[in-house]
């Protein structure tokens with residue numbers, strides 16, 4: 001079978017497209033708000049630098065050396081114990097699970113693009129009731145848009161790596177950046193920009209507890225698309241002699257800058273128009289629409305392009321969440337791309353419906369266990385267990401299983417003096433950090 005390869009720019013845009021997603025624009029600002037601003041941002045940046053960046057290099061390395069789907073790559077690189085290590089490759093499953101709620105959220109965003117055209121809520125209370133109505137009563141609306149997301153994602157996956165994923169990223173990523181930079185430039189002209197800047201960069205350490213560290217590590221993984229086989233699968237199609245360090249650097253830089261830009265912009269708008277930043281997931285869906293209303297006509301326009309940008313960010317990430325398992329079925333079971341794309345798509349579409357129902361009045365009681373509904377469970381299990389586990393497995397795999405000489409021969413010329421600290425961090429710092437995060441997220445410590 002002909003192996004498809006990204007172009008150089010194609011890889012960076014596709015990997016950055018995977019990383020830059022709802023995590024940057026929707027989640028990062030609200031967890032920053034929840035965790036007190038500046039001090040959290042500093043912890044997050046350090047986590048990205050010390051843990052995220054080293055795991056990014058490790059994950060690209062596994063894909064680059066293995067050159068196959070995630071499961072086969074683990075097998076090839078650990079020939080002696082392949083029956084055990086192949087399970088490391090099943091981290092691709094986490095992506096499919098994440099898609100169960102990710103696709104539903106993209107559906108909400110589609111819905112908000114449409115409502116931005118017709119009407120915006122005039123107060124936060126109104127915005128709150130619109131969002132909660134949608135969530136708890138409008139099953140068909142959510143189903144419609146979730147289905148639209150399913151069609152879009154399956155279509156692109158079926159077109160393949162170059163004709164689908166690369167092409168979409170080549171168009172949507174620049175569009176996303178232009179929209180965000182445009183809105184950000186406007187934000188810098190507003191008086192509240194300095195207030196937002198202060199909120200995000202002046203640390204108040206009294207607002208931080210150990211929980212913030214755990215949130216930061218979890219988010220660093222999620223936002224950089226680590227631990228789910230996405231980056232690994234994309235890296236399998238890198239040209240020989242590609243520079244892993246450079247690729248990792250660009251992806252981390254783009255992802256982090258976009259999160260910071262989105263955060264500064266949203267907080268400026270919220271302060272400028274006097275809305276108290278709503279803490280929690282409602283920030284983008286509740287506080288922001290009311291702020292856009294206050295801006296008048298410009299607000300309508302901003303609202304439409306903002307939600308379009310958010311949809312773009314979500315869609316480019318979605319394809320990377322599903323592609324690992326698509327590739328797995330193509331490689332291992334010789335499925336056609338069409339069959340693999342539709343089957344994986346059906347998986348997240350069907351469970352996505354359960355996720356929607358688990359918020360709908362009348363159903364939510366029967367779809368909840370132990371204080372969490374199905375939607376929240378999927379979020380929790382992927383973030384608390386699957387992601388850190390994927391990171392832990394990769395750190396140990398590259399740190400202890402792949403012979404050091406092989407790792408060195410590829411990475412030493414690129415990392416130079418930084419090779420030793422990187423290798424140390426991968427062997428010891430990262431596994432310990434991942435372990436603490438897992439224990440804490442499942443409530444043991």
Ligand code: PFF
Nearest residue numbers: 019021022023223225228230
């Ligand atoms: N990085 C994406 C975001 O920030 O929204 C989410 C994501 C995509 C996570 C792909 C994992 C992944 F494999």
